[in-house]
Amino acid sequence: MKVPPVKGTRDFYPPDMALRNYLIDGWKAASLRNGFAEYDGPIFEYLKMFQIKSGDEIAEQLFSLKDRGGRDLAIRPEITPTLARMVNQQINSLPRPIKWFSVPRLCRAERPQKGRLREFFQWNIDIIGIDDVLADAEVIFTTVDYLRQLGLTSEDVKVKISSRKLLAAVLVEIGAGEDELDSLYVLLDKKPKLPPDVFAKLLAEKVPDSAKADKIQDFMAIQKVSDLKNTVADKGNVENAVNEMAMLVHKLNLMGVGEYCQFDPSIVRGLAYYTGIVFEVHAVDSELRAICGGGRYDNLLKDFGGPRISGTGMGMGDCVLEVLLREKGLLEEKLPKRQLDYFVAFIDEPLTFETKDGLDTIEDVAVMLAAQLRLKHKSAAFSYKSGLSKQLKEASSQNAKKCIIIGAEYENRDIAIKDMATGQQEIVNVEKFMEGLKS
Amino acid sequence: MKVPPVKGTRDFYPPDMALRNYLIDGWKAASLRNGFAEYDGPIFEYLKMFQIKSGDEIAEQLFSLKDRGGRDLAIRPEITPTLARMVNQQINSLPRPIKWFSVPRLCRAERPQKGRLREFFQWNIDIIGIDDVLADAEVIFTTVDYLRQLGLTSEDVKVKISSRKLLAAVLVEIGAGEDELDSLYVLLDKKPKLPPDVFAKLLAEKVPDSAKADKIQDFMAIQKVSDLKNTVADKGNVENAVNEMAMLVHKLNLMGVGEYCQFDPSIVRGLAYYTGIVFEVHAVDSELRAICGGGRYDNLLKDFGGPRISGTGMGMGDCVLEVLLREKGLLEEKLPKRQLDYFVAFIDEPLTFETKDGLDTIEDVAVMLAAQLRLKHKSAAFSYKSGLSKQLKEASSQNAKKCIIIGAEYENRDIAIKDMATGQQEIVNVEKFMEGLKS
Secondary structure, eight states, rough: OOOHHHHHHOBBOOHHHHHHHHHHHHHHHHHTTTTTTTOOSSSEEETTHHHHHHOHHHHOOOEEETTTTTOEEEOOOHHHHHHHHHHHHTTTSSOEEEEEEEEEEEEOOOOOOOBBOSSSEEEEEEEOOOOOOHHHHHHHHHHHHHHHHHTTTTEEEEEEEHHHHHHHHHHHHHHHGGGGGHHHHHHHHHHHGHHHHHHHHHHHHHHHOHHHHHHHHHTTTTTOHHHHHHHEEEEEEHHHHHHHHHHHHHHHTTOOGGGEEEEEEEEEOSSSEEEEEEEEEEEOOOOOOSSSSEEEEESSSHHTTTOOOEEEEEEEEHHHHHHHHHTTOOOOSSSSOOEEEEEEEEEESSSSSTTTTTTEEEHHHHHHHHHHHHHHHHHHEOSOOOOHHHHHHEEEEEEEHEEEEEGGGGTTTEEEETTTTOOOOEEHHHHHHHHHHHH | OOOOOTTTOOOHHHHHHHHHHHHHHHHHHHHHTTTOEEOBBSSSEEEHHHHHHOOOOHTTEEEEEEOTOOOOHHHHHOOOEEEEEEEEHHTSSSSSSSOOOOOOOOOOOOOOTTOOSSEEEEEEEEEOOOOSHHHHHHHHHHHHHHHTTOOOOOEEEEEEEEEEHHHHHEEEHTTTGGGGGHHHHHHHHGGGGGGGHHHHHHHHHHHHOOHHHHHHHHHOOOOHHHHHHHHSSSHHHHHHHHHHHOOOOOOHHTTTTTGEEEEEEOOOOOTEEEEEEEEEEEEOOOOOOOOEEEESSSSSSHHSSEEEEEEEEEEEHHHHHHHHHHTTSSSSSTSSOOEEEEEEESSSSEEEEEEEEEEEEHHHHHHHHHHHHHHTTOEEEEEOOOOOHHHHHHHHHTTTTEEEEEEEGGGGGGEEEEETTTEEEEEEEEHHHHHOOOO
């Protein structure tokens, strides 16, 4: 019986797995050197966990299931609710700041398309318990540190940064009511995806006062933090938000990643829970969706029954990233090759050798030596085929660094070791050789 | 709103994650040095995939769900059906032997108990396309290689090996009908878990002829392959199966893991699909369930719509293994500690330093240097707290190898570097220091 895979999922054959590991191992390495500790939660949680804060879009895309007791569960579409649950459970014993990362497998029942699958991996980093904008800077820095490690330059990708606080303060200053903000965010979020005239028309419908609409357009056109002070009222909440943004830019410059970052007031972020700095990374001159997004949240822990402790974080999926790296030609040469320390081959003669236990065939000797190498934690292979030339081909295809060749000289416990890069070959005593290996 | 985790799942806080990574990274390392290539499939498949070959126990324990089109899916309770599907899909292009491993997350809706959870990780290795018993030996060797790496000796664990072929041949030789074999297997499988008299009673019910029952008991009592020839008829299928078992033992001795292995005819393995060598690893003198199990299967690919190509493999979960390692005291000292290359601290004075861009505070300098170190792929941390003694404590708790201390001498771009192990401190020029680091 032949059953196909489910659409929107991926089979990871060894070459695909090598790519997945390359991305995820890179996420892990960047997280660790930036001081984040790894966590993970279960692949499913109670369904209601994902209905508390997730945007409507995510809540609609849940893969839900029931356990045998009839309780409603769902496969996680994101790990943030789990993070909130776990932090709240141990809030009094966890040392702060909580600097955690995770690389969860997530599932969303969406229509599969380029850069969007029903099952994917997502890098998450969060710093919880630090109000200072320095924590936002550290999250953005860690993101850039990883992208830079992949070979992406500031010509390839930009971190577009804005602030919910600034946006709110400016809109209120212009005359918007607090209750109008959420619907204005939804509109402003669409600006980069719409032709200017379409956006202007939608804005006019929402904000009939053309003087106010113009002010919003002026604000949305600002490209430098230093221009903010000339455009928006420099007082109260606006001043605080502008100063915070200026401090963030200062920290990012200090950390050496300023060239990757730019102020962009059109960054709003769909999720309702961001309350401060928000950012997205976009490929320059590309139709691709955002590579990642993040920002500061004040109410996450509280929404999940915990205290009101602020955090800031980032999430990056593997699908868009892979498309971008492929477009930029940054995958083939960077992917680590499969490596083998030793391939153990034998010549085309049916030799046997006396041992204390009886007679070993030449094939047996190859198996024995490969096993000894592995027990010393060297990677080693033997062949299930005979014929030296076939075996040497196999050694090459497995990218072996050295090939051990067993021949008649094994009578004296000598083996030939061939360096596969230089082709040079030397004869050594097998016991001495094995003793010389570091375990 | 506070939502609890689902019973039988685990939250992996950083210390738990370190343990999970220790086990899984070890699985990966042992697989790679033994020449297996990594694969993975989706977390869910069509429900019917798991109803084809899985034993009834597994089929009852499925977490099933529907996609938005109403199709029946299930979270994978094992990866073997996915392996069969993936191999069949590319059967003509995959080089053989197919030597693959995977470390999937699996879910089973069973009652949580010691060593058994609803969500767990399982190491799987398979060699497909080699009929030779050498492949069975390689699977067992790889399993032992990993257990040995954990610090488990042949006093701690034993690979108990039997053969479905041998069992069938002996039972038929004794007089069982082919159609009685499956129900006899189920009975014999229970022998190690039952008191001898209870087993004898059940056997008598199943095999009323006491001479036959005695012969079965005699066979089940054999502990050495060399004793087989004296006990069972030495002809036809029995002879072939005995010779195969003897060859397996020879290969395992040759590979240096003979002391870990013993013949045990009571090993039957529940799953219906094993057809040749079968084995389980058990902790010696322990009530624990098997640590892992495996064996040869002839019909797996065929059952999933592919050709009749034989394979041999092994699966090991993380839950029983963790219990065993904890019992043996093999976790604490072996777990890799969190490591930090550099902690960047600063003295308790509100100093500022002139730079080309203006003035940097002493805190800024610490952030800047930590960022520079990270961009050179060193792990580095700065503190969100001030106060040198607090920072040095943080450096210790993060297990930093070196601590950089910024003080007044930064005026001349000098920094102090303290070796946290020896306590020794030296003053160096920061530019020279950074240049000297390998990126």
